[in-house]
Amino acid sequence: MSEALAVVETAGTDTTVPAVSGARQFWRRLRAQRAALVAAAVVALLVLVALAAPLLTALEGQDPTTYHPALIDSARGGVPLGSFGGVSAEHWLGVEPQTGRDMFARLVYGARVSLGVSLGATVVQVAVGIAMGVAAGLGNRWVDLVLSRITDIFVSMPLMIMALALLAIVPNTFPRPVLVALIIALVAGWSTMAKMVRAQTLTLKNLDYVAAARLSGWKTWRIAVRELLPGLAAPGITYAALLIPSNISAEAALSFLGVGVKPPTPSWGQMLTSADVWYQAAPQYLLLPAAALFVTVFALTVLGDGVRVALDPRAASRLRVGTGRRRENRARAAVPENALPEKALPVKSLPEKEGPA
Amino acid sequence: MNGFTGFVLRRVIGAVVTLFALSVIIYVVFYVTPGNVAQITCGPRCSPAQVHQVAQQLHLDDPLYVRYGHFLQGIFAGQDYSTGTSVEHCAAPCLGQSYQTGRQVTDVIWTKLPVSVSLVLGAMVIWLVLGIGTGVLSAWRRGRFTERALTAVTLAGTATPVFVIGLVLMIVVCGELRLLPFPQYVNLTDDPEQWAWNLLLPWLSLALIEAAGFARLTRASMLETLAEDHIRTFRAYGVGERAIIVRHALRGATASVIALNAVTVGSAVGGAVLTETLFGLPGIGQELVHAVKVVDLPVVVGMVLVTGFFVVLANALADVLYAVADRRVVLA
């Protein structure tokens, strides 16, 4: 058999083993997706804005918390004076109804809260999810049973309800954004991560190369670090990339309900709370935070999707569809006797018996 | 079929265990918090006398398991409690009483539940029909413009927060175009037509986003099935493309659609909180937000338990349906 052909032949059958090699391939596949690139640029811009919020507001000469009663029409319930909700050289995007706080400042500081809370929550989710999932996947039957049960309970808990309820009992002295991030992280997200990690761990643990590492004489923890964790990286990164936008939505939703980030800290969700009342008098008060939320979540989702495609070995092999290669004598490798002991149950026996009825 | 009955039994037991664990977690989280539990439970406006009464009612002097026992007893057998002047009976399932309004939590839930159930079930019908339909269409037109357009739209859909789409819908449809009045809940039993018209916008704002998730899943799982070997078999035997899409590819997606639906019902219960608050529908969610703001702990705990109950139920049901859709899981 020609070695060149053999390499083509085997390279395509790696479906049981996630992404072949490293970062370079990942970037190449990500770069190939135009939408993901645009999304990445948008996300980079947003992060920059969030980081540079004090700088930007200093440039404008405003801050997010100062009231400007002179800029609102208290006779008409607090509608901003001037056109487009009070847009002026001093207030680039106008001012808030009722309070007269600067919209631009609140928007860019809102980006800090949104991104900060969601990133913080994601870090916690990933850490807890991987710890629980790996422990369940590697632990014995009882460890697995208990951890999986706990995970299942959290999977089936409605995030919003639990988060709301928890926010009711924690004293207000606790730093609010940190609290919101923690609650979002602990109530949801980690559990699906843990389930995914557990499934992946179980798959990887049965792969021959892990058995080979055991035969080399390595201890379990070392095998977990060297052989399992890299295998978890691809699905883990994919999942984390998709968690970030959903955490942003969750933070915005809690703040919208008035139980998330509390004023005076600005948050996009919180800005939308009373926007429906003001949309005719000050449409930018509704449109700006809504657009900011939509663009952020959309860009992060598209980027997450791009990351998924770039890391998904099947997406990669789809580029190869139609090469007509058959697995030939690989069939036995594909249905290995050593896959799972349970699966060996309905065996092919000599005088062909009927399978289980 | 014996294997199937056993499977259902295992799932029911699993659901009961989950509910039990859920109730323990909730009890511990809310009634074993640091600080003065009676004060927190009673709320900030309670007088010391009231706080003392609440402490008695919660059996705060007893060990934890006894307190939890009382809590369970209330749920299964009902409970008598004193209001200071008289003794009242709270019939099972008793979830306690609001110290803010004096109403029994069970009564509050019963009056609010129909609204939330109408909202979530109606939305479910919409997200299933719309989501699966879109998914089938994009799998059918794969590689063409239709698919790319639908993929972009559904991706945007999954990225939009529920309350943003709700806000926009309300302002555009009710405010600007005046196609519908601002929603006001009407009982189904009073006037089914008005019930549906008034819930249309809340349904849509809740369902559109979830539908996007279903569209993506249906499409992805149909495409995955279409790449499988058995599809090649039917192609090689001259079975037409329409039959392959509907009979084989869509059939292959049903199990994952059922699984997603269980998760979605859970997240939609959360979404309902937003939708109810936004449209002013007097459901569980709106009540919960209110209870959280005024720190009405018994109401909060009751609501969490009830929603948890429904979500666990939905999950168990989905597991059974999943097994009906794919018998192989029974054997596993």
Next chain:
Amino acid sequence: MSLLEVTDLTVEFGSLRAVDGLSFSLAEGAALALVGESGSGKSTVAGALLGLHRGTGAQVTGTVRVAGTDVEAASDEELRRLRGAKAAMVFQDPLSSLDPYYAIGDQIAEVHRAHARVSRRAARARAVRVLERVGIPDAARRARSRPHEFSGGMRQRALIAMALACEPQLLIADEPTTALDVTVQAQILDLLHTLRAETGMGLLLVTHDVGVAAESVDDVLVMRHGRAVERGPVGAVLAAPAEAYTRELLDAVPRVDARRAASPVAGEVVLEATGVRREFGRGKRAFAAVDGVSLTVRRGETLGVVGESGSGKTTLGRMLVGLLEPTAGEIRYAGRAHTGVNPAVQMVFQDPVSSLNPRRGVGESIADPLRARGEKDEDGIRARVAELLERVGLEAAHYDRYPHEFSGGQRQRVGIARALAADPRVIVCDEPVSALDVTTQAQVVALLGELQRELGLALVFIAHDLAVVRQVSDRVAVMRKGELVEYGPADEVYDSPREPYTRQLLAAVPALDPELAARRRAARREPAVA
């Protein structure tokens, strides 16, 4: 006019030319085998006969005429009417080739209704009839079963029944027995033979297994790199191959009647299993994958373990190396009971894809046993790995390459190098060559033999392929359903088997001689009649 006429067929996938100017024809009722190793393009040809490359981006040129239809020029509807009705295809993996959600009878009925205007009920009745015809017992009831409720052999029968549903003139069988055990393979090949005799349909068999071809067809066409190497009557080609490649291929095929060339002198017992048993599952579903197996392995010898799927041979192998703990009984190494892994007992795995971590350079994988036993000297480790790489026929410079840069045979060599790095005294090889082409197979087997002689290794060679086991083994253990059926010197077991099961296994091995195959087929049929 011939049933099948392929002229100058070329199929390209991007820059890869899978089939290159291939021409052949098949007369009505005749049988032809396309034989080749992986990458020879044989399956691509099979797909082209039914126009299966249409719409996949493959470039197909040349003409293919099947039963009078020009496949490339035909409209989609004409092609649809050809598929199944005039030419039907049987695929390799019967489980994945059937829809898991529908009853088998319904799937066959669906195919029938795609070509005939009949009622649902009539189509179902037809499905039951064809299932009966392929030898499914109690077909009316079994037609309502789903694929996972069938055994592998029955599924393949069902796929053949599907092919029969529309009475095609041509049956294309793409590796129809590759996923099956040898005894089941014999039954399926017999069935194909009988059906061909009864219906007079033509057969195009695609296979990598020369023995399977010898059993089933009149003519053979040997393919390599998308081109025809040699063609002719199967007896003539196999007996006196004209081309060098054909000779090479035939030489590499292990023979079940060939003794092991030079048996090394066996030394003392190094590894011993006494009454080992291993259970999986609990409660009612518990079953013993291995039950009461005792055997010994001596220094310098090869013990072959042979058995069909589900015989417990892999479980036994994993217990021998300490990856699995026995439920009962014990494993003794050098006379002492031993639990857990042991550097002196290593393993070579079946699947060259999953046995190497795709994210680590192969040198690092080979260095694992060295580092694990505490060696710190980086230069020393690198030098030792380089030496091992060269010893197994690779280059020292391959140290930093990743597994996906290697072919299956090369990866298996890496696996062997890794096992050697631990300085083992015993290597358990679990199906080490079953995923490889025969020529690669022969090379890997030769390498193992050399290493054994040089290092005095004891080898346990686990395989389903009776011929390969014979080729390498001094003693043989035959397993069935977790038990040791027969255990003794290889020549005794193969030449004068005591147990009926062993005889049955040996009788099912495809013969390379068509005449012998025909005699064996007749012999197999007789007890069935009796």
